[in-house]
Amino acid sequence: MIRQMTSQEYIEFWSKNAKQHFDDGDYEWICDKIRQIPSEKPINRLLEVGCGSGWSTLTFILRDFELVSIDANEVAIRTTKELIEANDYFPAEESVKLLQADVVHDFKSVREELNSNPVDLIVLCNPGGSTKAILTKQEKKWLDWGNFSEDEYYQENLPQLHTYSMIYACCGLSSMTETPLLIVQRDTREEILETLQRIGSDGNVRLINHCLRQIRRPPEGGVTISGEGDLYWGMGLYFP
Numbered sequence: 001m002i003r004q005m006t007s008q009e010y011i012e013f014w015s016k017n018a019k020q021h022f023d024d025g026d027y028e029w030i031c032d033k034i035r036q037i038p039s040e041k042p043i044n045r046l047l048e049v050g051c052g053s054g055w056s057t058l059t060f061i062l063r064d065f066e067l068v069s070i071d072a073n074e075v076a077i078r079t080t081k082e083l084i085e086a087n088d089y090f091p092a093e094e095s096v097k098l099l100q101a102d103v104v105h106d107f108k109s110v111r112e113e114l115n116s117n118p119v120d121l122i123v124l125c126n127p128g129g130s131t132k133a134i135l136t137k138q139e140k141k142w143l144d145w146g147n148f149s150e151d152e153y154y155q156e157n158l159p160q161l162h163t164y165s166m167i168y169a170c171c172g173l174s175s176m177t178e179t180p181l182l183i184v185q186r187d188t189r190e191e192i193l194e195t196l197q198r199i200g201s202d203g204n205v206r207l208i209n210h211c212l213r214q215i216r217r218p219p220e221g222g223v224t225i226s227g228e229g230d231l232y233w234g235m236g237l238y239f240p
Contacts, residue, residue, distance in 0.1 A: 007075040011211045015053035027059035045119040049103050054080030061095045072102035103169045105138045122181040127166045142168040
């Protein structure tokens with residue numbers, strides 16, 4: 001049996017990858033795309049779903065976004081706070097509202113937070129997370145909402161199922177709070193299109209085709225994975 005990573009190990013594992021995205025300007029590129037989204041009012045306040053090691057969070061702050069950032073991993077919250085304060089934003093609480101919460105398993109509390117303190121946009125970058133040994137009731141709930149079949153539960157591995165459940169929970173959050181959602185997924189083009197098609201087939205979430213951000217190669221100097229083909233950034237904007 002493969003040993004599951006601890007919360008600390010998980011953040012350390014992904015921290016180098018996130019730092020590389022920061023150094024390559026990928027998060028800056030995302031900020032530029034957000035500023036280009038057609039909207040009746042300026043997009044200034046964001047909900048970031050999954051702060052991870054904090055590099056995307058730091059970029060949003062540096063680009064003058066007001067920010068609420070959540071993560072299920074308590075180490076992620078602490079690491080993000082330390083990173084912000086190490087970059088001359090002290091205390092971190094004045095720059096970002098950090099909340100330990102899982103959009104899948106703590107959906108109700110996250111929704112209540114948005115109802116009390118609305119944001120202009122929900123942002124989900126590179127969805128993923130630690131995977132338990134079995135599929136939880138809440139994960140299955142969102143997979144069912146995303147029209148997964150029982151056969152597909154067995155065909156997909158657990159990390160991918162958790163990623164899908166995060167995506168669908170964010171779509172549900174967007175629908176219930178009437179807040180646009182931007183998903184940024186670093187994946188192969190075919191996998192991104194399959195995910196978008198799966199989400200777009202559900203009647204509760206309407207995909208606005210003309211707002212679908214281009215599926216393209218990474219920004220200049222961006223990340224590639226050798227031996228696994230071309231890597232794409234898929235960006236889709238969803239409205240309730």
